[in-house]
Every structure is written in C-alpha cells, then in structure tokens.
Amino acid sequence: MLLEDYDYLLPPALIAQSGAEPRDSSRLMVVHRGTGQLEHRIFRDIPEYLRPGDLLVLNQSKVIPARTFAANAHGTPIEVLLVRELEPDLWEALLKPAKRAKGLLRFAGGLTAEVVKVEEDGTRVLRFTGGLWEHLERIGQTPLPPYIHASVDPERYQTVYAKTPGSVAAPTAGLHFTPELLERIRGMGVEVRFVTLHVGPGTFKPVKEDPERHVMHLEPYEISPETAQAVNRAKAEGRRVIAVGTTVVRTLESAWEDSSAGGGVKAGVGETRLFIRPGFEFKATDALITNFHLPRSTLLMLVSAFAGHDLTMRAYRTAVEERYRFYSLGDAMLIL
Known part of the structure; x- marks a missing residue:
C-alpha cells in the first residue's frame, strides 16, 4: 500500500467554495461496484437507486462554533x-x-x-x-476547512437534521439532503435512522508517511438502541444498510461485534480510531454516499477499500474531467 497510489491532480478551480443551492441540486456520480459503470446524475435523483426496505443511516452531529x-x-x-x-x-x-x-x-x-x-x-x-x-x-466562529477561502453561512455548513452539538467539521455527505428529499425517501419505504460521531479537525489531516504507520485521530460516537436494532434487523433480513458519509461507516464498523450468531452493531457510547483501508472487511455497510475527498487522505483510502482502488481512482479522474466540484461543499458519490 503506497501513499502515491492515492494521489490525483485536482485543478484548484474545482474545489467548491460554496454549497449548491438548493442543496439537492448538487451533482451525483453513481458508482456501480459490480459492473464498474459510472453514471452522472443530480443528487435529488437518489431515490431512483433506493428501494423499499433499505436502511439509510445518517450522522446527526452538529457543528459547533469551536x-x-x-x-x-x-x-x-x-x-x-x-x-x-x-x-x-x-x-x-x-x-x-x-x-x-x-x-x-x-x-x-x-x-x-x-x-x-x-x-x-x-x-x-x-x-x-x-x-x-x-x-x-x-x-464563537465556525471553523472551516483550510481549502475554503470564501465566507460561508454557518447554517449552510450544517446538515438539515443536525441535532447533537460536538463536531468541529461537518459530516459533509449529509449536506445534500433537504427535508423534502428525506420525506420522499421515507415515503417510498426506506427506513431512516441516525448515529452521532463528532468530527474532529484530524479529518483534514493528510497521510504524510507510510499509511500502515498512520495513527488516526480519536473521535467519540454514540449509537442508540433503536438504530443498532434497525441495523441488525436489516442485516439479518438481507436488506441494504446505506451509510451517509464516512463517519457513519466508521461508527457502524467500529461498533460491530462478531458472534456465533453472525454478529451485529452494539448500541452505546464509544470512541474510535478505526483506520479503514484496502483489505478491510466491511460487516455493516452495503452502500455509501460520500463526497470527493482530498488526495492522500484516510477518507480516500476508506472509499478505495469499499469500492476498490482502481475503480475509485478511475471515478476520481472522471470527476475531474467532468468538472465535478470537490471536497466539503462539493458534489457527491453514491457507491452501490
């Protein structure tokens, strides 16, 4: 696993300095792991890729003026x-x-x-x-990522369902959802549940050495009994668990406990340093909604672990060619 394998060239003009308006008008790249197909859609089209019985899990952490x-x-x-x-x-x-x-x-x-x-x-x-x-x-001021140079409305750097204060950076995959879109999704028979993982500034930290020696930042999380039961029920019944963001992936996978009965997500409060990289065996996550991440970042390595390195880097090269908007306020990717 070489650090340079997670490098790509990004023109600075493609780093989003403001969020799409309305939120669900951002672009959406749909990545099909089974076929390698890439589709170019709009985020509000995402219900077309969901089906009744799916479980959508979101991070309800709220950014504080830290x-x-x-x-x-x-x-x-x-x-x-x-x-x-x-x-x-x-x-x-x-x-x-x-x-x-x-x-x-x-x-x-x-x-x-x-x-x-x-x-x-x-x-x-x-x-x-x-x-x-x-x-x-x-x-207090809302801390913005170092690559955002414009002023940003603090409410726009907050998900519409943010509830529990504690993050110093937004769980950005959720920024694309509107209340109306979530209602549409619920209305088609998709179950919606929440976890909390408070995002720290280490999320922007690039990997500077051998990835195998990289130490992740510690982040606190909480999973309610209702969410844990919903995830475990979906897994037992063969329904998809769709994580909205890398923070949800790390929360669910950190809380997974194997057992003779097949294992499941454990409810409660915890802390995680989980570094997901190629070779990781996903237990809880079946699909992922995420943004386009920084080169050489642990987040890009997580996406590569989930979608496969070659497919992920091809998707990123295509996103640059198609002039997608990158990073926290940029466009989204749905990996199926």
Whole structure:
C-alpha cells in the first residue's frame, strides 16, 4: 500500500467554495461496484437507486462554533480551536501560537481557561470557568476547512437534521439532503435512522508517511438502541444498510461485534480510531454516499477499500474531467 497510489491532480478551480443551492441540486456520480459503470446524475435523483426496505443511516452531529480567541497573562492573542469535550468544561484544543499558550487564558465576557495538560501531539487540555457554551454561541466562529477561502453561512455548513452539538467539521455527505428529499425517501419505504460521531479537525489531516504507520485521530460516537436494532434487523433480513458519509461507516464498523450468531452493531457510547483501508472487511455497510475527498487522505483510502482502488481512482479522474466540484461543499458519490 503506497501513499502515491492515492494521489490525483485536482485543478484548484474545482474545489467548491460554496454549497449548491438548493442543496439537492448538487451533482451525483453513481458508482456501480459490480459492473464498474459510472453514471452522472443530480443528487435529488437518489431515490431512483433506493428501494423499499433499505436502511439509510445518517450522522446527526452538529457543528459547533469551536473557534475563538483568548489572551495569555502578557496580553498575547491566542487562537483556540476546540477539538473534543473530555467532560463538562474540560476540552482538548489546538492553540496558536502554542508556545505562548501557558497558564491562565482570558476570553471576552469573563470566560477563562487553564492549560492543565500538554499532550504528546501538542494538543492542550483546557479547563474552562465562566460559561463556555454561552461564549461560543455569542462570539464563537465556525471553523472551516483550510481549502475554503470564501465566507460561508454557518447554517449552510450544517446538515438539515443536525441535532447533537460536538463536531468541529461537518459530516459533509449529509449536506445534500433537504427535508423534502428525506420525506420522499421515507415515503417510498426506506427506513431512516441516525448515529452521532463528532468530527474532529484530524479529518483534514493528510497521510504524510507510510499509511500502515498512520495513527488516526480519536473521535467519540454514540449509537442508540433503536438504530443498532434497525441495523441488525436489516442485516439479518438481507436488506441494504446505506451509510451517509464516512463517519457513519466508521461508527457502524467500529461498533460491530462478531458472534456465533453472525454478529451485529452494539448500541452505546464509544470512541474510535478505526483506520479503514484496502483489505478491510466491511460487516455493516452495503452502500455509501460520500463526497470527493482530498488526495492522500484516510477518507480516500476508506472509499478505495469499499469500492476498490482502481475503480475509485478511475471515478476520481472522471470527476475531474467532468468538472465535478470537490471536497466539503462539493458534489457527491453514491457507491452501490
């Protein structure tokens, strides 16, 4: 498994700087694993590829305004990006400049944070006092991926079904759905369920070395008993489980437990570092809706594991030729 096998040339003009309007007017490439056929459609056509009895699983994590600013004891400005809540008022965070981020940090409105630990990867652990959530709601900023240079309406960088706050990046495959499209899908007999996986900034981290040595970022997830039962029932009955996004794939596959009865997804709260790459055996996922991902990324490797490396890279070359829009706010792919 070579890193350069996951490289492709992308003209910068194809990196989407805004989402399609309406949401479901984005383009959709349909990839048929069985035949290798590629189809070019519009996202709102997706019900044509679904059938009664399918189970559609979406990630209901909500992006939080996780970027804010503080000052150290000397008045030096410190940029703070919250990464992961460890417990109430205790967060992992990325701070810039990190070397100046020591002791007590002061924020606007009376909020303070103490740096209580420095992790091996440079992440700081902060203990907040004085109303963190109120501060974020008032002046926090939505962190955008580094390749988006335009201003984006925070609501447009949120799925229409987002519910549980905690992500610092959107689960982008879900951005294409409208309430009306979801109703159409439900109306044709497709079951719709939700999981939660809070996306961290590590999702944008390229693999810089031998992929076999790459360490994934830790992300928390939760699967309700109702969703676990729905997935396990669908698998037992031979119905398709369609994951909306790589976050859903990683959640379901992380929670899968083998057993003499065939195994299934276990409900509950957990954390995952699961790195899905070619050779991985998918237990829960039968089809995948996803966006077009960065070169050399773990997300592209996951797609390659699911669709096959050659077919995936051919689909990406075709997407460039057909001028699809790439990355978080770009177009979508349905892999069957």
